[in-house]
Amino acid sequence: MALMITDECINCDVCEPECPNQAISPGEQIYEIDPAKCTECVGHFNEPQCVQVCPVSCIPLNPAHVETPQQLLAKFHRLQAAKTAGAAPAPVSASTPSAPAPVPADRPSPAPPGAPPRA
Ligand code: SF4
Numbered sequence: 071m072a073l074m075i076t077d078e079c080i081n082c083d084v085c086e087p088e089c090p091n092q093a094i095s096p097g098e099q100i101y102e103i104d105p106a107k108c109t110e111c112v113g114h115f116n117e118p119q120c121v122q123v124c125p126v127s128c129i130p131l132n133p134a135h136v137e138t139p140q141q142l143l144a145k146f147h148r149l150q151a152a153k154t155a156g157a158a159p160a161p162v163s164a165s166t167p168s169a170p171a172p173v174p175a176d177r178p179s180p181a182p183p184g185a186p187p188r189a
C-alpha cells in the first residue's frame with residue numbers, strides 16, 4: 071500500500087530527501103506522494119522513512135492503493151530496473167582514435183631537405 075500525505079502537512083521539507091524512490095514532491099498546497107513510486111520503502115528500509123521523519127505524523131497508508139508486500143517488492147524491482155536503464159552510460163568505442171596533439175602556433179616549421187643549417 072502506498073502512503074499519502076494529509077492536509078496536516080506543514081511543508082517542512084524533511085521527508086522529500088529521505089525517500090529512496092523520489093516519490094515525494096511539493097504539490098500545489100502541500101507535499102504529495104506518487105503512489106506509483108512509493109513502495110512503503112520495501113526493498114530499501116524496514117520502515118517508511120518519511121513516516122520516521124515527519125514531525126506532525128501526517129503520512130498514513132493510502133487506502134486507495136492497497137498492495138501486498140509482494141506487489142510492493144515487485145514495484146521496487148520495476149523502479150530499480152528503470153533507474154538502472156536511465157543511468158546507463160553511453161557506450162565508448164574502443165576503436166575511436168585519439169585526437170593528435172595540437173602543435174603550438176609559435177613552433178618553427180622543420181627545415182626543407184637540403185636547406186643550410188639554421189644559425
Ligand atoms: S514510504 Fe518510503 S517510498 Fe513511500 S513515500 Fe515514504 S519514503 Fe518514499
Ligand code: SF4
Pocket residue numbers: 075078079080081082083084085086101123124125126127128129
Ligand atoms: S515531513 Fe510531514 S510535514 Fe514535513 S513536508 Fe513531509 S509530510 Fe509535510
